[in-house]
Amino acid sequence: xxxxxxxxxxxxxxxxxxxxxxxxxxxxxxxxxxxxxxxxxxxxxxxxxxxxxxxxxxxxxxxxxxxxxxxxxxxxxxxxxxxxxxxxxxxxxxxxxxxxxxxxxxxxxxxxxxxxxxxxxxxxxxxxxxxxxxxxxxxxxxxxxxxxxxxxxxxxxxxxxxxxxxxxxxxxxxxxxxxxxxxxxxxxxxxxxxxxxxxxxxxxxxxxxxxxxxxxxxxxxxxxxxxxxxxxxxxxxxxxxxxxxxxxxxxxxxxxxxxxxxxxxxxxxxxxxxxxxxxxxxxxxxxxxxxxxxxxxxxxxxxxxxxxxxxxxxxxxxxxxxxxxxxxxxxxxxxxxxxxxxxxxxxxxxxxxxxxxxxxxxxxxxxxxxxxxxxxxxxxxxxxxxxxxxxxxxxxxxxxxxxxxxxxxxxxxxxxxxxxxxxxxxxxxxxxxxxxxxxxxxxxxxxxxxxxxxxxxxxxxxxxxxxxxxxxxxxxxxxxxxxxxxxxxxxxxxxxxxxxxxxxxxxxxxxxxxxxxxxxxxxxxxxxxxxxxxxxxxxxxxxxxxxxxxxxxxxx
Amino acid sequence: xxxxxxxxxxxxxxxxxxxxxxxxxxxxxxxxxxxxxxxxxxxxxxxxxxxxxxxxxxxxxxxxxxxxxxxxxxxxxxxxxxxxxxxxxxxxxxxxxxxxxxxxxxxxxxxxxxxxxxxxxxxxxxxxxxxxxxxxxxxxxxxxxxxxxxxxxxxxxxxxxxxxxxxxxxxxxxxxxxxxxxxxxxxxxxxxxxxxxxxxxxxxxxxxxxxxxxxxxxxxxxxxxxxxxxxxxxxxxxxxxxxxxxxxxxxxxxxxxxxxxxxxxxxxxxxxxxxxxxxxxxxxxxxxxxxxxxxxxxxxxxxxxxxxxxxxxxxxxxxxxxxxxxxxxxxxxxxxxxxxxxxxxxxxxxxxxxxxxxxxxxxxxxxxxxxxxxxxxxxxxxxxxxxxxxxxxxxxxxxxxxxxxxxxxxxxxx
Numbered sequence: 016x017x018x019x020x021x022x023x024x025x026x027x028x029x030x031x032x033x034x035x036x037x038x039x040x041x042x043x044x045x046x047x048x049x050x051x052x053x054x055x056x057x058x059x060x061x062x063x064x065x066x067x068x069x070x071x072x073x074x075x076x077x078x079x080x081x082x083x084x085x086x087x088x089x090x091x092x093x094x095x096x097x098x099x100x101x102x103x104x105x106x107x108x109x110x111x112x113x114x115x116x117x118x119x120x121x122x123x124x125x126x127x128x129x130x131x132x133x134x135x136x137x138x139x140x141x142x143x144x145x146x147x148x149x150x151x152x153x154x155x156x157x158x159x160x161x162x163x164x165x166x167x168x169x170x171x172x173x174x175x176x177x178x179x180x181x182x183x184x185x186x187x188x189x190x191x192x193x194x195x196x197x198x199x200x201x202x203x204x205x206x207x208x209x210x211x212x213x214x215x216x217x218x219x220x221x222x223x224x225x226x227x228x229x230x231x232x233x234x235x236x237x238x239x240x241x242x243x244x245x246x247x248x249x250x251x252x253x254x255x256x257x258x259x260x261x262x263x264x265x266x267x268x269x270x271x272x273x274x275x276x277x278x279x280x281x282x283x284x285x286x287x288x289x290x291x292x293x294x295x296x297x298x299x300x301x302x303x304x305x306x307x308x309x310x311x312x313x314x315x316x317x318x319x320x321x322x323x324x325x326x327x328x329x330x331x332x333x334x335x336x337x338x339x340x341x342x343x344x345x346x347x348x349x350x351x352x353x354x355x356x357x358x359x360x361x362x363x364x365x366x367x368x369x370x371x372x373x374x375x376x377x378x379x380x381x382x383x384x385x386x387x388x389x390x391x392x393x394x395x396x397x398x399x400x401x402x403x404x405x406x407x408x409x410x411x412x413x414x415x416x417x418x419x420x421x422x423x424x425x426x427x428x429x430x431x432x433x434x435x436x437x438x439x440x441x442x443x444x445x446x447x448x449x450x451x452x453x454x455x456x457x458x459x460x461x462x463x464x465x466x467x468x469x470x471x472x473x474x475x476x477x478x479x480x481x482x483x484x485x486x487x488x489x490x491x492x493x494x495x496x497x498x499x500x501x502x503x504x505x506x507x508x509x510x511x512x513x514x515x516x517x518x519x520x521x522x523x524x525x526x527x528x529x530x531x532x533x534x535x536x537x538x539x540x541x542x543x544x545x546x547x548x549x550x551x552x553x554x555x556x557x558x559x560x561x562x563x564x565x566x567x568x569x570x571x
Numbered sequence: 572x573x574x575x576x577x578x579x580x581x582x583x584x585x586x587x588x589x590x591x592x593x594x595x596x597x598x599x600x601x602x603x604x605x606x607x608x609x610x611x612x613x614x615x616x617x618x619x620x621x622x623x624x625x626x627x628x629x630x631x632x633x634x635x636x637x638x639x640x641x642x643x644x645x646x647x648x649x650x651x652x653x654x655x656x657x658x659x660x661x662x663x664x665x666x667x668x669x670x671x672x673x674x675x676x677x678x679x680x681x682x683x684x685x686x687x688x689x690x691x692x693x694x695x696x697x698x699x700x701x702x703x704x705x706x707x708x709x710x711x712x713x714x715x716x717x718x719x720x721x722x723x724x725x726x727x728x729x730x731x732x733x734x735x736x737x738x739x740x741x742x743x744x745x746x747x748x749x750x751x752x753x754x755x756x757x758x759x760x761x762x763x764x765x766x767x768x769x770x771x772x773x774x775x776x777x778x779x780x781x782x783x784x785x786x787x788x789x790x791x792x793x794x795x796x797x798x799x800x801x802x803x804x805x806x807x808x809x810x811x812x813x814x815x816x817x818x819x820x821x822x823x824x825x826x827x828x829x830x831x832x833x834x835x836x837x838x839x840x841x842x843x844x845x846x847x848x849x850x851x852x853x854x855x856x857x858x859x860x861x862x863x864x865x866x867x868x869x870x871x872x873x874x875x876x877x878x879x880x881x882x883x884x885x886x887x888x889x890x891x892x893x894x895x896x897x898x899x900x901x902x903x904x905x906x907x908x909x910x911x912x913x914x915x916x917x918x919x920x921x922x923x924x925x926x927x928x929x930x931x932x933x934x935x936x937x938x939x940x941x942x943x944x945x946x947x948x949x950x951x952x953x954x955x956x957x958x959x960x961x962x963x964x965x966x967x968x969x970x971x972x973x974x975x976x977x978x979x980x981x982x983x984x985x
Contacts, residue, residue, distance in 0.1 A: 115905040118940050122909050554939045561938050561973060564980045568575065568935060 046091035078557030136531030158184025188215025206231015209265035211255035224321025260290035345430020352409035357396035363502035438472035573817035591804035600676035614672025615827025624828035629707025629955020630671035670705035692806035707955035731772035740804030753886035755879030766791035805876035828867035845968030852963015877930030
């Protein structure tokens with residue numbers, strides 16, 4: 016027969032790691048079957064109930080510490096609870112005589128005026144305030160806490176960007192800054208590969224992959240999983256990319272994220288293309304448009320990203336091929352007769368061209384509203400049923416496509432026209448004889464207009480493939496034979512390195528103030544990094560009324 | 572919204588730039604504003620006889636006998652309870668007194684003038700250790716000592732003060748803090764300095780050699796002789812910072828043995844009170860916690876002004892007296908930086924690289940961080956007349972800071 020006893024300590028805050036150690040010590044006591052020590056949040060209560068504790072009649076607030084002990088008898092349980100204070104003391108890191116622990120970030124910063132990072136792992140509802148204070152003190156932030164709202168995240172990151180400071184997180188699990196591992200960072204060699212990752216375990220997998228292949232890491236910048244959501248706009252991701260682009264110890268950059276929005280992807284790719292270093296991109300789960308695009312490589316997995324990065328890092332004297340295509344001035348208008356060709360093109364440009372619309376859309380937001388009217392970048396498959404009712408397929412009848420071509424030429428927003436010319440047995444006998452004159456006319460009225468043609472044909476096709484190509488080239492069209500080459504051309508016309516509007520204050524040292532979970536303090540100490548721990552408590556002991564008043568002071 | 576930070580900076584700037592000069596010794600009724608024949612001043616926030624603790628009651632009785640208004644306990648109690656004698660806080664009359672702090676109309680008081688801002692503060696004479704009025708003793712020998720202090724002692728010290736043109740309390744404190752004092756529980760060095768500054772002039776004053784010798788010896792041997800001028804000096808500095816619109820800085824903290832009260836610069840003359848704590852410390856042989864009275868005295872004006880427990884890092888020797896380690900002394904000062912607004916420009920701590928002492932308690936920070944101002948204190952016996960039974964550390968009740976913050980919010984943040 017076992018007995019369960021509990022104790023509530025009102026307004027007593029300890030971080031969960033300390034409580035878990037305490038729990039472990041309690042369970043180790045003779046006669047104790049099980050023990051739970053938690054901050055009494057609803058979630059923690061559920062966990063206790065699910066592990067077999069009955070919490071009926073126990074009322075405790077989330078700022079209370081709840082101790083529950085199940086033991087062989089009442090005396091043993093009570094005895095265990097009475098040892099809590101001694102166990103807490105024993106679990107505290109020795110500290111040593113005179114080792115003063117500040118309670119506020121302000122005083123910690125006074126004690127270590129040259130600290131440049133603040134590691135924040137306090138409960139989410141308090142985190143934003145701590146980060147604001149850290150940024151006000153001019154420190155970069157590693158924000159491990161979760162349960163920070165998206166709105167707060169955006170505010171904090173905007174503030175950080177304005178001050179030239181990084182906010183890595185919330186919910187940032189992993190980073191390596193100037194050789195010091197933060198959060199769950201693995202023990203990896205230092206080297207010339209930098210990572211920006213919106214995924215903590217993604218960063219871990221890639222860095223471990225790099226290490227195991229003999230490569231090494233310069234910096235690993237975590238951003239938190241929501242950084243690339245449109246509410247946040249990839250602020251930290253862009254800062255991180257820019258930082259690595261400027262970092263002289265970084266020769267190869269790896270970018271890891273779940274697929275970002277089209278707009279953000281095109282922004283990031285634009286910066287990556289202009290950064291002058293090999294960049295390996297793994298937007299996890301996104302179909303790869305092509306394997307390489309100038310200095311960019313697209314990996315299909317974290318491990319492959321590591322593989323490519325290490326290869327690139329071993330040949331960093333290799334010059335990047337910069338193609339000399341003019342920068343795109345206006346929108347791309349693609350008028351296809353081949354549906355799959357259109358679809359593959361959409362797939363290939365959707366990361367870098369935004370906004371993008373099509374009647375063969377891959378994502379719902381790409382769906383074009385009116386197939387007869389191009390908007391922004393538009394790729395139209397004119398072989399779709401909407402266009403072919405009552406007429407021949409455009410591979411046989413150019414009529415409709417030529418009219419649309421004239422419409423696009425007349426649109427001042429059109430910067431590049433993309434056409435496919437598909438030859439073969441049943442196709443039009445001489446399509447270029449109808450198309451080329453219109454291209455010539457277009458070039459005549461708008462000399463800056465670019466025309467790219469994809470000719471899908473065998474050399475032996477009955478239309479005389481080489482003559483068709485020559486006729487197109489003669490009127491100034493750029494001709495390619497594969498979709499991949501077309502995509503390389505289009506992506507090569509994107510403006511490289513748009514101004515990111517950010518400049519990150521960076522130094523090559525790492526001196527940190529740890530606010531929250533003590534494990535991080537111990538971890539930095541064991542890495543011989545400079546670190547000071549703040550003995551943080553919820554403001555006003557979690558007293559709601561006082562917290563509300565204190566909040567008013569901060570809203571100046 | 573009111574710029575509380577600017578207001579707080581003004582307060583600490585005024586507190587630190589104040590220059591308290593010990594000018595003279597005068598009779599209370601002649602100089603203390605609002606002092607009258609039927610008034611006794613006491614330490615801490617307002618209190619009635621009914622609620623007064625033992626030492627305060629004993630001191631009230633002793634003061635009435637000293638004034639010739641009563642002859643014994645019963646006749647004194649009759650005067651107070653019948654309403655013929657009024658009780659008011661020292662702090663409401665620009666005055667401070669250690670322990671019971673009872674100051675009566677004909678008692679001599681130190682007059683300390685802040686020559687920068689023009690305000691004046693007062694404090695009674697220190698009686699030394701042993702059986703003393705401030706711990707509620709009122710026996711014949713106690714009264715005899717009081718009369719000596721009021722006559723020969725005051726006369727000779729006054730002549731010396733006139734002769735040296737006053738003493739700069741802030742400068743002397745800066746020096747004594749570098750000699751191991753913290754200005755509250757430990758004024759050993761300060762008292763010797765005090766004696767050294769006055770002795771040459773005392774020897775030249777009008778009076779008998781025997782009295783002069785006795786006065787000089789008392790000044791130097793009583794390790795608390797400098798405490799009362801220091802308290803008046805701190806009061807003059809704290810008052811210089813009081814009444815700044817929008818400030819959240821504590822300008823008064825005092826205990827009457829039953830309740831502790833604080834005032835806040837931006838909240839006028841409103842007291843915020845709560846039950847006093849029981850000091851935790853060392854007891855003299857033969858005494859235990861059971862003998863201890865609740866926390867008492869205006870001497871927390873030292874912590875209010877940025878010394879006392881706040882300057883403990885500079886007075887490591889004090890820890891034996893209050894039961895602690897030198898690390899405790901350092902860490903106490905370090906912790907007080909958490910809740911203060913400035914580092915004192917005149918009071919510095921060699922052990923911390925000559926950092927200024929933590930100055931200007933911000934009630935906002937106290938509530939936010941849950942860190943209360945540390946107090947070093949003597950412990951009085953709970954029965955009148957027994958005297959000091961130990962010394963230790965004590966904290967004010969949290970509610971006084973919370974209540975003050977609520978009042979501040981009502982006044983400025985609604």
